[in-house]
Amino acid sequence: MDHYIDLKLLPDPEFPATQLMSALVAKLHRGLHDLRRTDVGISFPEVEAVEHGLGTRLRLHGPAAALDSLLALSWLNGMRDHLHLSERAPIPAQVQWRCVSRVQVDSNPERARRRLIKRHGISEDEARQRIPDSAGKRSDLPYVTLRSNGSGHSFRLFIRHGPLLASPSPGSFGAYGLSAQASIPWF
Template identity: 30%
Template structure:
């Protein structure tokens, strides 16, 4: 493990730090269940006897942590009925293709759309 992401909770007048950390940790758990191979660990730098603190560090190799940062959408497939997470990575392309091809989600690994 040579990298880590550090998330610090900001004060919220409507939720305690414990509630926010619980929600954050639950979301991380769902992401790790979906795709982790057991190569990501966590620590709580501000841990006390009563509270996990307001900071969460997520440790792992750079490639594993980058995966956690990819935005995703939870979808239900209309063709198969399966529920899955679609990860999105947007990049800049050099040139427009003559015959763009997009999936039923409007996405493509080879075609591009104009950037306004």
């Protein structure tokens, strides 16, 4: 993990930054999935400076060859007019490290009721009594809104930037560029 590339969203009068960031992460997910590499991580350097959301900057982290391979794919089609892509650069000499991971929040009581009905064969009324509308969990974590390629349903991908670390922790990254174990350089 020795290089990075910044993708900075440009202001757009038609689309809010949160919507553009969601579209960018969805496209990145497809690119990482197609590339089938586990050595590219992501972070959102502005996350602590913005009140809500992830900010307007997505940073890709990884070996130079992995980042070059990712950029050689056509995953940025349709987004190039909405962002500024930096040159690939080596990470600075003095950095801290942190894990950027997905947090799954079961915030949909209707989905939980459907699962309960299917698994236990109970009535809809009984499921509603067991899981009231107020049972949905809430999270203050920033997120992007994505659409499942399998079911077509929209979902929120909640993202946690873990505590700062003095040294890197090894591991691999998933198809969203996130990992609960592997750290990215933070600068």
